[in-house]
Amino acid sequence: MGQNSTRRSSKQISGEDIVVETAWLYYHDSLNQSEIASRLSVSRATVVNYLQEARERGYIHTKLAPEAFNTHRAALELRDHFGLKAAYILPDGTGGSDDHASRIIRGAADWLPSLLEPGDRLGVAWGKTIYDVAERLEQTTIPDLVVLQLVGSMATPYGFSADVCSSNVARKFSAKCINLHVPAILSTAEIASTLRAESLISKQLDAIRHCNKTLFAVGSCNPDSHIASSGLATLQDLEDYIARGAVGVLCGRFIDAEGNPVSGPLDNRMMGIELHELRHRDMGILVSIGEERVPAAVAAIRGGYATHVVTNQSCAAAMMDHA
Template structure:
């Protein structure tokens, strides 16, 4: 069964209190909960024995890994989906866990930015119905061709429907035929206001795309395989909301990006909660670039991906 949000909070409270030596009020502030809740979680941790690693369950072992990854990378929260469960494989469990985390992060009156892709679409497909009137779900980037699955408007509309929230779509293509056309369209009042309003978001939800010849941008026709290959040779590291970032997470000054109708990446970095969900092992390097670039604060990954990330950051620390 998926990791429950209360389990994750309980283990994180115990980690901060017993391992880092934070006071209960400091733990409460960091987790955004009351001091009384912290005291309750710590009592439950003692009663169930999870504060003793020798008696910990697999869930706690994964949670220790999550806490170590948070400490090493500076991420606010990491959720790990185990890959060795018999009841459900990680590919099926990932969107269920991610949907639970997503709901947990939403507050009354929030404005939420949503990107696109298979991972986000699968999350939307399993998202429980909720009555979150007063919440607004916004599309982060322009749209793709009609035959393409997992379009930005599909993801935004479905998530808004599941939440009973207001949905705002960007009625513009993701990529224009020329930089001049892209500049002119960004200057249109409706598009300009929609893109500017993204800065008011409290939460964004997305995955990170790869730069392979079969990536989403190539399959949807935004780039040819040769163009993507050339970008890779020039240092491309991943795709955020339809835009190319380099291996250090910086916006690439390239023709594709200059022709994009998408949220300003510097604006996305300033949004308090930046939730990223990554399923595929092939997205390891793009995920590293996204973390380096400041596009992630809350992360949902598999156990193996978390171990690879921890190993990479430890190698960087040792080299320094």
Template sequence: MGGRRHGAVQERRVPVEFGGDPVVWSAWLYYEEGLTQNDIAQRLGISRASVNNLLQTARDTGVVTIAVAPRHLQTVELSQAVTARYGIAECLVVPGVDGRRTLHERIGHAGARLLAGQLRPDDVLGVAWGRTVSALAEAMPQVDRPGMSVVQVMGSAVGSERFTAELCTSTLAGRVRGRCIYLHAPGIVSRPEVKAVLMAEPALIEQFRIIAACNRIVFGVGSMQSISIASDGGYLLTAREANPAIARGAVASLAGRFIDAKGRLVPCSFDDRLIGITPDAIRAVPDRLCVAAGPDKVLPIRAVLAGGYITSLVTDEATAQALLSQP
């Protein structure tokens, strides 16, 4: 290929190790050194259009071959396998640890990219709380959907400011420039009678009407192996309250309520004191995005999959493999 002339490129501009060939040189600068086409145009003294032609020639003649890395193909295969195994619409599998971000952040970033591509101007998006949902909200790109409503689906709580339902909801609403609708009630009250009074209030009746109108929802799932996230959210769940449910087969918490391995509700002493969306109401939402990953989330994710609560899942490579390896 040496000695070919392309446009006005002078051979003296091309280093000798590239045989005087501007096709090979431009391909090296673009694919190996990461220069932009404008940078290459200045380096070679030609137009950007000529650089584009050189790069196309490099692809056409085999100087450059483009292939998907096997590592990424593996995650695609895992995504397809999880989708087929559990009968969901889609699964996004994030590759192994990159060493720069936490697992929650990595799953949140991937979930944000997926959700950003799904949102439509008139959507009503329900938002739960949790570390990964918070990471998703913070990673959400600016996507202008001024006609959207972003709705808090679980009651307010006193807890870590980073993971509250209010913050997750307001952050997402800000990213899409949509209407933010808070749920003006505690997440858990002291007595069932208090809940009954609050639920009869016209304001709460209207807010739950809006929650019922959600066509999308984003949520995480809690593990019974650790109740820390429940405490972070302000629900102040104790081992004394959780252990009876575990003894009856609870493997996960979903919207503050416990479910078993088949996704069935496991009654708990505080169910009639919780104010927020129920698992059945989650299942009634058309598009349901779950963001969760980690060794302690394998059983919970399988439970929400078994219960039909998920249409889209974002998880990591190790969790996906575990989901496929278990019967």
């Protein structure tokens, strides 16, 4: 039987099947694009399109081993300098800030499942960074995992409120989710105190205190930060906290350069985990994007909130310089 008789043309394979066949030949049988084009009797450009379609449909998942990112020089230097358990440092590449952010998000989503174990109780913060990480997670199951919302909800126009972030992470891991059914900030300290005493809210707050791992990002104190744009803090509030030494925001709470809590007008009205309850967990996973957040990231590490850091080379270098 001649070689040509073993070939299957694109006329014999149609629709979704040819996309899968192309992906199989390329990734499993290690044929190059020209060889696949010959095998399927199509052009090389068509093969490229089929491979792109396979990626877009989620048929192809490619990952580099974590060792590529957490055992090279920059990762080890950051780990050793700050006393971290591990650092996952992505290359900067040649793109701009959006490309940098995308790489860090992808890196965090690839690394996170390997950091979790059956029975863990993962506390999840909020914000665009955490929302984007959740969106990039692959669907998997971690038995008996519980995901907990660390901060009350807010009426943010951006779609990445705290309840959405925690729910999305739980959905991707097929985990139980414990949401915190209160606003993140209340109009008075008295109302906040009353709600904390309510049986349901009290149980939810107690649950989040018992998380053993946390996933979070830190925000800056800049006027365009999410804590201001989401309405949790006014510009006057920001100025107040900055005057008291604040350099960053973690789970809606302000921290100084050493990671210590900065007291101010919002504290008694805030609903969510308190800073001292976030310290010294089994694992604190900090996803840090953008050099403008470097002072806040360093403060979070110094304060004992982070044991693992995901960032890129330029931010890692800036953290070393800042420290």
